[in-house]
Structures are given as C-alpha cells and as structure tokens.
Amino acid sequence: MVEELTQAEDAVAACIDAVTWARPEDELIAALDTTHRIEQRLAAVKLAVIRELDGRRTATTRGASSTAVWLRERLRLTVPAARRLVDLATVLENGNPGVRHALAGGCITVDQARVIADSVDSVQTAAGPEVADKALGMLVEWAGQFDPTLLRKLSTRILDHVAPDIADGAARAALDAEARRATRDRHLTLSTLTDGRLRLTGILDTETAGLLRAAIDPLGAPSDPDDQRSPGQRRHDALGDVCRLALRTGELPENGGDPAQIVVTTSFDGLTGQLGGGTLDTGLHLTPEAVRHLACDAAILPAVLGGAGQPLDLGRQRRLITGPLRRALVLRDRGCAFPGCDRPPRWCDAHHIHHWADGGTTSLTNAVLLCGHHHRHLHHSDWTVRLAGDGNPEFVPPAWLDPEQLPRRNHYHRRT
Incomplete structure (x- = not known):
C-alpha cells in the first residue's frame, strides 16, 4: 500500500509545477474534476487506515488518550477535525459499505458521505436494508447535484x-435520529490566540442552546440608549456575567481539591503600587486594571519565587498535593506536563515523581501535573519522568518507542 501511495504522490508532485496558464480551458476543467475525484478516493483510503489503527488501539499504546488526540499530533489537525475523521471512519466501516464505495469511487465528497451515512442509517432503522439500499442510490444521485x-x-x-407508505410513521424516528446526532456532535472548543485571548467555537444541542440564550439574552440587552457595544460585544459581556454569577454561588464542583476559582499571579510591588500586570494559571496575561479589579474580591496568597519566577516552597509536609502547593505546581507546569497533551490544570492530578509510599516527599521538586489519562499511563508503562536542570519536568520514552530515549517536554504550556 505504501509503495502504491508513494507512486501516486510522485504523480501528483509532477503536476504541481504544470504551466496552467498555457492549458486550454476544457483541459483545466477536466483537471479540476479529476483532482477532486482523486481527493475523495484518497479520503476513503485515509478513513480505512484510521479505522484500522483505531481498532488496533495504536494511539493508546503510544501514550495518547485517544485516536483523535494522536491524529492531532501526527497530522497537525485540530481535535474536533480529528474526532470527525474517527467517527466517520467508524460509521463507514460498521454499517455503510455502500457509502464507502461511493466515496472510494469519487462519486461523493467526505461531507456528503457524512450526510448520506446518517440518512441511510436512519432509513435502515425505520424500513430495513432493502429500502436503505434504495435511499443510498437516490442520495448518491442527488449528491451529484x-x-x-x-x-x-x-x-x-x-x-x-x-x-411513501411508511414516511409519516418514520418522521418521528428521523427526529429521534437527529436528536442523537445532535448529542453526538455537541462540543465546545476553547482556542488560545497568540495574544492571549480565546476563540470559542462549537455546536450546542437544542436544550443547551436554549439555556444559553435564556441566560445571556437578558444580560446582553443594551444597558441604556447610549450603549455603543455591538450585539457580539454585548453577548460576550453577558457570558462573562453568567460565569461570575456561577462562581459567586459557591456551588460549583471542586477543582483539583480547591473551590472553583481563577488564580492570578502578580508581584507584591506591582499589586500594591497598582502598576503591575498579572498572569492567570492558564498562562494568559492580565492588565494592571484587570488585576486590581479582581483583587477587590480575592484571597491574597503570598509565595516565595526564585529569580526566574520558579516557585520555591509552599505548604507543609503531607501526602496530598493541594492548596498552596498545588497552586505552585500549576504555576510551574501550566497543565498536563506529558509531551503532546493540552489538558488544562483543572483536569490534572498531582503525581509524586518518587512515590510517597516509597519515601518520596510531598514537595514541588517531587511533583508533576498530569491529566487522568497520562497519570494512569505513567503508572502502567515504561515512561519515566524527572525534573531537568531548569526545574521543569521532562519525560523519557521507553526504548521500544525511541531507542535513544531522548527526553521530551510538553510545548503546549510554554510561557513564550
């Protein structure tokens, strides 16, 4: 397979530098159609490979929490895009060979394949395989238009x-299928921009969409006739108000052993002089004005830091890494420290590098922040973790994965 794909890659590469301006229009249109058809056929091959790798649990044996997360690292995809590939590969493999063949034949696109697979699945549930085959043929024909x-x-x-004889009775089944798809496809992605802001993207199911609108619509109305904010800005501010209200209730679940909270780090001189900015435990920076605003209703926790901003010592000797010591660990690791993981601090456990039961101390120099998956993986694999000379964690892979066993670090949480 690899040899044949390599030959195909060479053939495509030979076309990259073709002088398109000298080609007649009909030839360019034919080239466009052929390129598009090859693209869909390659997608079918890609999905088949992904399905096989997923079935073999290749991702988890290589330290990733899921195939989607592994694909993100391997192919430089976003997690939602990788997850959609895994889901479609599973659907096409498990119950829709006709859709897979149509995609492999270049008759439909990947996005059309998602639609057809969902529809054929609903028809088969409602009317059986014969009617589903008819629906497949008609939908593939429609996909050409x-x-x-x-x-x-x-x-x-x-x-x-x-x-048509069962269409009305199946309408309810179609609605139920749509509800199942909405449940399956629901997600919310928070993407950190280069300047520290967040981009929110996602899909809400009907119920959650209703809840969000009910919460932010009253708060997002113009505050007075002179309100100059755009509708998008008002919705943004309303979402912030909803979060503040939720935090003030004190009823949110604990987060790493602490009440739900935001943690801001700033210097003593900057805070008292009202001139210094601050840093959230997620690594995002705040203006001096924002720090002063948050400090009006906050607990102030002093911490001793080294010259490079390294937390030196917090908390007392104990087994559980909570409270001030956990906050120091979050300041250092910023999230799960395992290479390639982007899990934030609130999803992480504090792991003793030298186990407490074996005499390890509960201190910053013997701790590392790990998400649940990588915490379990480290305990049940040949990976090892240690603190490097600069005080930051690094992970040594097993010899079967990297014969040279070169230490690896997490680059998702770097401050710069």
Whole structure:
C-alpha cells in the first residue's frame, strides 16, 4: 500500500509545477474534476487506515488518550477535525459499505458521505436494508447535484421517495435520529490566540442552546440608549456575567481539591503600587486594571519565587498535593506536563515523581501535573519522568518507542 501511495504522490508532485496558464480551458476543467475525484478516493483510503489503527488501539499504546488526540499530533489537525475523521471512519466501516464505495469511487465528497451515512442509517432503522439500499442510490444521485447542506435538507424526507407508505410513521424516528446526532456532535472548543485571548467555537444541542440564550439574552440587552457595544460585544459581556454569577454561588464542583476559582499571579510591588500586570494559571496575561479589579474580591496568597519566577516552597509536609502547593505546581507546569497533551490544570492530578509510599516527599521538586489519562499511563508503562536542570519536568520514552530515549517536554504550556 505504501509503495502504491508513494507512486501516486510522485504523480501528483509532477503536476504541481504544470504551466496552467498555457492549458486550454476544457483541459483545466477536466483537471479540476479529476483532482477532486482523486481527493475523495484518497479520503476513503485515509478513513480505512484510521479505522484500522483505531481498532488496533495504536494511539493508546503510544501514550495518547485517544485516536483523535494522536491524529492531532501526527497530522497537525485540530481535535474536533480529528474526532470527525474517527467517527466517520467508524460509521463507514460498521454499517455503510455502500457509502464507502461511493466515496472510494469519487462519486461523493467526505461531507456528503457524512450526510448520506446518517440518512441511510436512519432509513435502515425505520424500513430495513432493502429500502436503505434504495435511499443510498437516490442520495448518491442527488449528491451529484446538491452540496452537503441542501443534501441534508432533502434527506430528511427521503422516505417520501423510497417508501411513501411508511414516511409519516418514520418522521418521528428521523427526529429521534437527529436528536442523537445532535448529542453526538455537541462540543465546545476553547482556542488560545497568540495574544492571549480565546476563540470559542462549537455546536450546542437544542436544550443547551436554549439555556444559553435564556441566560445571556437578558444580560446582553443594551444597558441604556447610549450603549455603543455591538450585539457580539454585548453577548460576550453577558457570558462573562453568567460565569461570575456561577462562581459567586459557591456551588460549583471542586477543582483539583480547591473551590472553583481563577488564580492570578502578580508581584507584591506591582499589586500594591497598582502598576503591575498579572498572569492567570492558564498562562494568559492580565492588565494592571484587570488585576486590581479582581483583587477587590480575592484571597491574597503570598509565595516565595526564585529569580526566574520558579516557585520555591509552599505548604507543609503531607501526602496530598493541594492548596498552596498545588497552586505552585500549576504555576510551574501550566497543565498536563506529558509531551503532546493540552489538558488544562483543572483536569490534572498531582503525581509524586518518587512515590510517597516509597519515601518520596510531598514537595514541588517531587511533583508533576498530569491529566487522568497520562497519570494512569505513567503508572502502567515504561515512561519515566524527572525534573531537568531548569526545574521543569521532562519525560523519557521507553526504548521500544525511541531507542535513544531522548527526553521530551510538553510545548503546549510554554510561557513564550
């Protein structure tokens, strides 16, 4: 397979520098159609490979928490994009060979394949395999005329065309299937921009969308006739108000042994002089004005820091790494320290590098922050962790994965 794909790659590479301006229009259109068809066929191969790797649990044996997370590292994808690939590969492999063949034949696109697979699955549940085959043929034919958005709209009434006698009775089943898809596809992604802000993207199911609108619509209304904020800015500010209200209730679950809270680090001189900025435990920076605003209603915890900002000593000797000592650990590791993991501090456990039961101390020099998956993985694999000369954790892979066993670090949480 690799040899054949390499030959295909060479053939494509030979076309990259083709002089397109000298080609007649008909030839360029034919090249476009052929390129698009090859792209879909390659997608079918890619999905088959992903499905096989997922079935073999390749990702977990290499230290990743899931195939989607491993694909993000391997192919430089976002986690939502990688997860969609894994989901579609599973759907096409487990119950929709016709859709897979249509994709492999270059007759439909990946996005159309998602729509058709969902629709055929619903039809098979409602009317059986024979009707599902009819629906598949009709949807593939429609895919030659309609984009994925229109195709999904048409697919909601596919039974009217292939099985009109049960169409009305199956409408409820279609609604239930749509609800299941909404549950499956729900997600919220927080992406850190280069300047420290966050981009929110995601899909909310109907119920959650209703809750969000009910919460932010009253707070997002113009505060007075002179309110100059745009609708988007008002919704942004309303979301912040909702979060503040939730934190003030004191009823949120604990986070790493502490009440739900935001932690801001600033210098004593900067705080008292009202001139210094601050840093959140996520690594984001705050202006002096924002620090002063938060300090009006906050607990102030003194900490001794080294010249390079390294926390030196916090808390008393004990087994559990909580309170001030955990805060110091979060300041240092910023999140799960395992290479390639982007889990934030609130999802992480504090791991004793030299186990407490074996005489290890409960101190910053004997602790590392790990998410639940990598905490378990470290305990049940040949990976080892240690603190490097600069006081930051580094991980040594097993020899079977890297014969040279070169230490690796997490680069997602670096401050610079």
